[in-house]
Amino acid sequence: MLPPSQTSEKRVLWMDPRFQARRPTTQSLYQSLPDLLEKGWQVELWCLEHDTVDERVKVVTLPQARWLRLLEPLWFWALAWAKLTWKRACGESWDIVHTSGPDIPGADVMSLHFHNRTWIRLQWQENARTWKERLKVFHTLIGVTQESLALGSRRWRVILPVSEGLANRIRSSLPANKIVRVLPNLLDGQRFSPAVRERWREAGRATMQVSETDYVLSFVSTGHYQRKGLWAAVEALHAIRSQVHADCGLNLQFWVIGVSEHTVPSLRRRLDEIAPTWAEWVRLLPPTDEVERWYAAADAFLFPSRYETFSLVALEASACGLPILVTPYDGHEMYLQDGVNGCLLPWEIKAMSERLLQFFIHERFQMKPGPTASLSPADYAAVLDDSYRDLLESKKP
Known part of the structure; x- marks a missing residue:
């Protein structure tokens, strides 16, 4: 050398x-x-x-x-x-x-x-x-x-x-x-850290009119929604929302961050097909240069992607203090410890719903958010x- x-x-x-x-x-x-x-x-x-x-x-x-x-x-x-x-x-x-x-x-x-x-x-x-x-x-x-x-x-x-x-x-x-x-x-440690939750969480939730019983899961992508697992996430949450509310008293909310204006009509049509009540609990939010503010206002990060090689957004969300709920795509092993700072989800929708339900009922208070390592x-x-x-x-x- x-x-x-x-x-x-x-x-x-x-x-x-x-x-x-x-x-x-x-x-x-x-x-x-x-x-x-x-x-x-x-x-x-x-x-x-x-x-x-x-x-x-x-x-x-x-x-x-x-x-x-x-x-x-x-x-x-x-x-x-x-x-x-x-x-x-x-x-x-x-x-x-x-x-x-x-x-x-x-x-x-x-x-x-x-x-x-x-x-x-x-x-x-x-x-x-x-x-x-x-x-x-x-x-x-x-x-x-x-x-x-x-x-x-x-x-x-x-x-x-x-x-x-x-x-x-x-x-x-x-x-x-x-x-x-x-x-x-x-990882940009100046932008993505637990400090952002202390700085922006209260104001962000007030702006979005989030109540104490609302549990917000964030999802970040500007496209490739099929590959990124958006529809899988919506189907899985749609299947368990009523039971989570009955067992935990939580009103699940799902924020899709990074939606450009021209894609909104097609996303709405697809959402109508798979979750008729989506308008009550899914929010389509525009792209932003300050995604850390959305992480601060959320309670967990859900990203059941079919294929990634790293997923920087999951690392960023974890660094901001969110439990990360992800599928076993390439790269998850670099920052996820299953059952510690998040959960590893199966790709199959029914099994994914069951794993998410277990998280909400038994595990959400036990998590120690934060990536296992970062550069x-x-x-x-x-x-x-x-x-x-x-x-x-x-x-x-």
Whole structure:
């Protein structure tokens, strides 16, 4: 491993279509950037758009193609590959090339946030209801192809999966020369902590007119509601609301946070189908840059997703002091201890309802909320620094 002093002139190129502070695939890189710069790395960023970054970072913005919609990332990776190939042909080089997805030939390090081969199997089990859902299946098929080529290639040296569960899915199919190092999403401890409940809980519940007998479960997503488990959550709660009220005196409320205005009509139609009384206890709330305020006002976090690789929102909710009620998707093992800071729910609706009922009747007062572990920006930057230096050492003849 190279000592830190020898990395002072080392250059790293980061590639991601949208380098943004609140975007799950880049949030951790964004927040750890100052710490990585302090370790002596010169960072160059290629993207389509970005939030404000440190002035020491060289930013190259490639042309956008918004008309491609879901396929715009493919446009970015094609441009990035062509540009990287041209730059290298002209003699320019970087010590490390790091991408946030398995999409660019010639890179050294890949942050892996999803596993398309797992997700496509789940998609085939569902009936695509609209042309948009069919397009998403096609989009996943493209991802499967890219993923298979990238994970099977010998070009990649270091893969940074976001959870142990995801790492276990890919290890058996990787060539022997791959280095796999789990690097979870980091937690913004200044935004997400038990202090937010003390600061905003009373005001938030007053604003939402929540009574003492109301028990609020929050759910956060800006889309992908089928995969994220929204309908499963509504069905399970609908099945037990009356019994919870009779046995515990609680009036269950369910807040769906992150609903854009244009999706409200379709969500309402679907809710009418599965829970006719939903308007009495489900609230569709808009996207917000201060989701921690909603965590503060809630009593628990319910997220029965069919597939995740980490779920940052569950980690954030746990850090704010909420018991987390989640399914066994990849990544839950990074922050959930079943029966201690939350509950592990089965995917099957009837079994999920029974497990939730047990939580409300017997366990809700026994929980000790808070994640089992989390990374700070400095921790995240340290893992990146170690990974980069290990890779440079392995490149030596």
